[in-house]
Amino acid sequence: METASEAPITGDLRERIVTDLLAWYLQNKRDLPWRGASPYGVWVSEIMLQQTQVATVIPYYLRFMERFPTVKALAEAPFEEVLRYWAGLGYYARARNLHRAAQILVERYGGELPTEPGAIESLPGVGRYTAGAIRSIAFNQPYPLVDANVARVLSRLFGVSGNLHSASTQARLWHLAEQLVPANEPGAFNQALMELGSLVCIPSDPRCERCPLLAHCVAGNAPDPTAWPETPSGKRSIPAVHSSALICNEEGALLIVQRPPHGLWGGLWEFPRVVCATGETPLEGAHRAAREVAGLEVEALEPKTFRAVQGQVAPLTRIKHGVMHYRITLHGYLMRPTTSVVPQEERPKAWATSEALSRYPMPAPQAQLREAVLNRLHTPLHNAQPCLVFEETNIPPYAKKP
Numbered sequence: 306m307e308t309a310s311e312a313p314i315t316g317d318l319r320e321r322i323v324t325d326l327l328a329w330y331l332q333n334k335r336d337l338p339w340r341g342a343s344p345y346g347v348w349v350s351e352i353m354l355q356q357t358q359v360a361t362v363i364p365y366y367l368r369f370m371e372r373f374p375t376v377k378a379l380a381e382a383p384f385e386e387v388l389r390y391w392a393g394l395g396y397y398a399r400a401r402n403l404h405r406a407a408q409i410l411v412e413r414y415g416g417e418l419p420t421e422p423g424a425i426e427s428l429p430g431v432g433r434y435t436a437g438a439i440r441s442i443a444f445n446q447p448y449p450l451v452d453a454n455v456a457r458v459l460s461r462l463f464g465v466s467g468n469l470h471s472a473s474t475q476a477r478l479w480h481l482a483e484q485l486v487p488a489n490e491p492g493a494f495n496q497a498l499m500e501l502g503s504l505v506c507i508p509s510d511p512r513c514e515r516c517p518l519l520a521h522c523v524a525g526n527a528p529d530p531t532a533w534p535e536t537p538s539g540k541r542s543i544p545a546v547h548s549s550a551l552i553c554n555e556e557g558a559l560l561i562v563q564r565p566p567h568g569l570w571g572g573l574w575e576f577p578r579v580v581c582a583t584g585e586t587p588l589e590g591a592h593r594a595a596r597e598v599a600g601l602e603v604e605a606l607e608p609k610t611f612r613a614v615q616g617q618v619a620p621l622t623r624i625k626h627g628v629m630h631y632r633i634t635l636h637g638y639l640m641r642p643t644t645s646v647v648p649q650e651e652r653p654k655a656w657a658t659s660e661a662l663s664r665y666p667m668p669a670p671q672a673q674l675r676e677a678v679l680n681r682l683h684t685p686l687h688n689a690q691p692c693l694v695f696e697e698t699n700i701p702p703y704a705k706k707p
């Protein structure tokens with residue numbers, strides 16, 4: 306039997322949803338820097354917004370567009386520089402695809418985004434959602450789009466049951482979006498759906514009383530609107546412990562290594578890091594990171610005194626962050642090298658001074674480690690506890706600077 310969400314949307318209902326939503330959008334849309342942008346600006350913003358909050362994206366978007374204002378400027382820039390402007394946004398394959406796609410656009414389309422069917426979809430990193438966004442927002446073509454916000458709104462509006470990530474539910478949501486998108490103002494309508502999901506139909510606390518679609522909404526007129534969409538059972542985040550060695554040499558430079566070009570954080574730089582094994586303490590992990598990744602035996606330094614310590618020592622900092630379904634605690638230990646060994650991994654390495662360190666693109670949690678270590682190394686010694694005795698030879702040169 307056909308359910309409400311599978312039945313075609315009647316012309317009358319469709320018209321009322323479109324009219325009510327567009328009227329609300331006109332009054333309530335946020336003033337975002339990519340509203341009314343060029344097709345290139347729309348494309349960049351849509352790629353940045355994948356898996357990333359609007360507030361996080363805004364400063365990155367502004368800096369990126371200032372440095373790479375056109376497809377040609379992006380295509381001609383070295384990828385290292387593109388990465389530097391992306392560092393901290395996460396999901397770095399997006400930057401690689403954007404850069405590669407810009408080069409293809411210059412080679413085949415004179416640096417313009419093409420409008421012919423199938424052309425945008427063939428670019429690296431452009432899936433059905435991004436193609437729908439570019440076509441509707443930049444070119445005003447009646448293409449639908451479904452992102453996480455739209456999926457939630459549509460599942461509540463039409464009472465769509467089933468796991469949102471399943472192929473069959475996705476197909477139903479896309480079919481609904483396809484029926485709704487109007488021939489006039491498709492871009493405004495798609496942005497309105499996303500804006501409603503961000504501002505009103507929020508995941509845990511939908512503000513149904515001020516929603517323009519309440520009169521048409523299945524969930525909004527049910528006892529618990531959050532019963533949609535269904536939460537997949539058994540999806541829990543998994544805790545993990547990572548440890549990084551913050552190795553400082555006699556000259557006060559810090560050792561960093563470059564990640565392999567592909568995969569998570571591909572091509573970015575980090576302090577030598579391992580995922581701690583079961584039963585391995587974070588300090589043991591940091592020693593292993595130094596040995597296996599950097600090819601150095603090290604001794605740990607007490608963060609307040611910079612004294613070498615045998616046995617337990619506190620980390621300089623702990624940083625909590627999430628990657629996919631992992632809840633990660635990253636420990637960073639101050640260390641100094643004692644002897645060289647053969648590393649298990651051959652990766653590009655650099656001893657970076659504090660000035661140079663900030664020029665290396667790093668993933669967000671590693672950039673937080675960088676900030677912590679530079680803050681510590683620049684802290685004047687008189688801030689340390691007076692009962693502690695400093696051994697001059699243990700003090701990295703940075704610590705001597707006020």
Ligand code: SF4
Nearest residue numbers: 506513516519522525
């Ligand atoms: S009425 Fe409530 S549940 Fe329905 S779309 Fe609006 S905010 Fe979401």
